[in-house]
Amino acid sequence: MEKVVTNPAIVVEELCVEFSGKTVLENVSLTILPAELHVIIGPSGSGKSTLLRAINRLNEFFPNCRTSGLVRIRLDGHLVDIYARDAPPLPELRRRVAMVFQTPAVLPFSIEKNMTMPLKVTLGLRGGELRERMEWALRQVGLWDEVEARLLDEATTLSGGQQQRLCLARALALGPQVLLVDEPTASLDFRATETIEQLLVDLKDRYTIIAVSHSLSQARRLADRLWVLREGRVMQQMNRRQLQDAALFQEIIDNIF
Amino acid sequence: MKKIADRCLVGFAWLSAGMVTLAAVMLVGFLLRRGLASIDGSLFFGETHWLDAVSGRAPVFEGIWPALMGTLYLVLVSSFVSIPVGIASGVYLAEYASKRVRASLGCAVDLLAGTPSIVMGLFGFALILLLRRTLFPQAGTSLALAALCIALLVLPYVIRTTQTALQAIPVHLRILGPVCGLSGLQAIVHILLPVASRGILSGVILAMGRAAEDTAVILLTGVVAQAGMPRGLWERFEALPFRIYYLAAEHQTRRQLDQGFATSLVLLLLTSTLFLTAFMLQRRFEKRWKKW
Numbered sequence: 001m002e003k004v005v006t007n008p009a010i011v012v013e014e015l016c017v018e019f020s021g022k023t024v025l026e027n028v029s030l031t032i033l034p035a036e037l038h039v040i041i042g043p044s045g046s047g048k049s050t051l052l053r054a055i056n057r058l059n060e061f062f063p064n065c066r067t068s069g070l071v072r073i074r075l076d077g078h079l080v081d082i083y084a085r086d087a088p089p090l091p092e093l094r095r096r097v098a099m100v101f102q103t104p105a106v107l108p109f110s111i112e113k114n115m116t117m118p119l120k121v122t123l124g125l126r127g128g129e130l131r132e133r134m135e136w137a138l139r140q141v142g143l144w145d146e147v148e149a150r151l152l153d154e155a156t157t158l159s160g161g162q163q164q165r166l167c168l169a170r171a172l173a174l175g176p177q178v179l180l181v182d183e184p185t186a187s188l189d190f191r192a193t194e195t196i197e198q199l200l201v202d203l204k205d206r207y208t209i210i211a212v213s214h215s216l217s218q219a220r221r222l223a224d225r226l227w228v229l230r231e232g233r234v235m236q237q238m239n240r241r242q243l244q245d246a247a248l249f250q251e252i253i254d255n256i257f
Numbered sequence: 258m259k260k261i262a263d264r265c266l267v268g269f270a271w272l273s274a275g276m277v278t279l280a281a282v283m284l285v286g287f288l289l290r291r292g293l294a295s296i297d298g299s300l301f302f303g304e305t306h307w308l309d310a311v312s313g314r315a316p317v318f319e320g321i322w323p324a325l326m327g328t329l330y331l332v333l334v335s336s337f338v339s340i341p342v343g344i345a346s347g348v349y350l351a352e353y354a355s356k357r358v359r360a361s362l363g364c365a366v367d368l369l370a371g372t373p374s375i376v377m378g379l380f381g382f383a384l385i386l387l388l389r390r391t392l393f394p395q396a397g398t399s400l401a402l403a404a405l406c407i408a409l410l411v412l413p414y415v416i417r418t419t420q421t422a423l424q425a426i427p428v429h430l431r432i433l434g435p436v437c438g439l440s441g442l443q444a445i446v447h448i449l450l451p452v453a454s455r456g457i458l459s460g461v462i463l464a465m466g467r468a469a470e471d472t473a474v475i476l477l478t479g480v481v482a483q484a485g486m487p488r489g490l491w492e493r494f495e496a497l498p499f500r501i502y503y504l505a506a507e508h509q510t511r512r513q514l515d516q517g518f519a520t521s522l523v524l525l526l527l528t529s530t531l532f533l534t535a536f537m538l539q540r541r542f543e544k545r546w547k548k549w
Contacts, residue, residue, distance in 0.1 A: 058432070058435060058436070061432055091435075091438045091439060094435055094437075094438045095438030101429075101436075103429070105432075105436070107433055107437075107448065108430070109547050110548045112548070113549055118437035121439055122438045122443070170437065174438055
């Protein structure tokens with residue numbers, strides 16, 4: 001029996017997304033619960049990243065995008081339709097529904113400026129408050145001790161794993177409620193992958209996390225709830241118990257892929 | 258066959274690069290040979306003591322000091338107009354304009370870029386005639402008018418380089434503004450413009466160089482042979498390129514012609530100094546914005 005959802009963090013209903021008339025997502029409906037790690041898997045081109053980007057309206061950054069359907073997110077206790085006319089402004093929405101990409105997307109600035117510039121510009125933080133917030137976020141991702149002595153070095157001098165954690169810290173510093181993570185370990189080695197996976201598990205109690213993964217084993221390790229996407233449709237939803245059953249998991253995956 | 262074509266192409270590329278370098282070296286060499294000997298205190302200040310000339314206590318009649326200052330003011334005033342307007346227009350074309358607007362405005366920018374400078378000078382002259390007949394009967398050709406016309410002339414360089422530099426920023430960098438919760442304008446100011454600043458600098462350098470060397474525009478809009486030091490925006494002025502033209506066209510002795518070459522060398526030095534200053538300012542600014 002599925003448990004009855006009383007306080008969903010995100011509700012997506014009949015979401016359709018088109019780019020230049022080509023349908024990428026078709027009637028996608030799903031409910032995201034707080035304090036659970038949600039993972040989306042699917043073959044290339046199945047619409048995984050588009051689904052993530054629909055949740056912070058980042059698809060609109062790309063030309064000729066049309067979105068229909070409902071995406072409601074719990075912000076400050078209320079479910080808010082983010083595509084409605086009275087929805088929060090886009091910059092605010094994207095601060096609260098933060099996103100981390102497949103390849104580490106650091107700004108071409110120093111480590112410190114990667115952290116402080118968005119805080120200064122969007123939240124107007126200055127002085128001690130700014131430094132405290134930066135240190136807090138870098139500690140959250142276990143990066144503070146590694147970068148404390150080299151904050152003014154260019155962010156690109158960090159390793160891939162460190163850059164990815166910096167991106168995560170930059171997102172956390174802005175005080176999000178939802179974290180959208182698009183294949184965060186795709187470009188990382190084994191050890192860095194392990195660190196990021198552990199981080200996501202540690203953070204899931206405080207943030208609603210939706211991750212896209214390219215790896216079935218990673219999806220099984222991390223997911224409390226898993227969605228399988230194919231050709232823009234949700235083909236299967238699995239919970240923790242189903243995921244634990246290796247034979248069942250394999251059977252379902254074989255059927256879909 | 259393909260190998261021979263490849264070799265020919267490489268050879269032609271080397272030859273072309275070599276010819277450009279040779280032309281530049283020959284030009285500077287020729288100017289140095291004819292002009293260097295004439296660069297001395299009297300070239301700049303004539304009979305006037307340099308301290309009196311620089312401090313403005315005594316007028317300079319023979320030297321090029323007033324023309325040097327005139328050109329410097331002209332470049333500064335025209336840059337003051339063309340750089341901010343050019344960058345803002347480039348930002349608009351790259352970031353805000355729809356495809357249709359971009360095409361039609363782009364056409365206007367190209368038209369402006371293709372306008373001969375003498376036409377721009379005539380425009381300035383006609384403008385001042387119109388103003389005299391209508392709103393400002395006492396208006397005349399001046400440093401302000403010349404700088405404005407020069408700014409119009411060099412505006413396309415700044416617009417196009419800004420637009421190109423912004424459009425060259427890859428999507429993965431461009432998307433970071435929205436991802437960090439920045440508004441469109443905030444992303445332009447805090448991410449896109451700093452990242453594009455090296456490209457924009459090349460446009461600024463081109464614009465300053467063109468402003469310093471153009472003669473046709475200022476000929477009709479405010480330059481005169483003997484104006485002395487520039488006294489204000491609404492006064493006529495002297496300028497190095499006009500001085501060079503005057504010396505070359507009207508020289509009586511070989512010494513005067515050599516002074517013309519020496520003046521060319523000074524103009525080259527002035528523009529080089531301006532380029533170097535712009536370059537160093539950009540690098541300093543870049544070092545700063547990368548850290549904090």
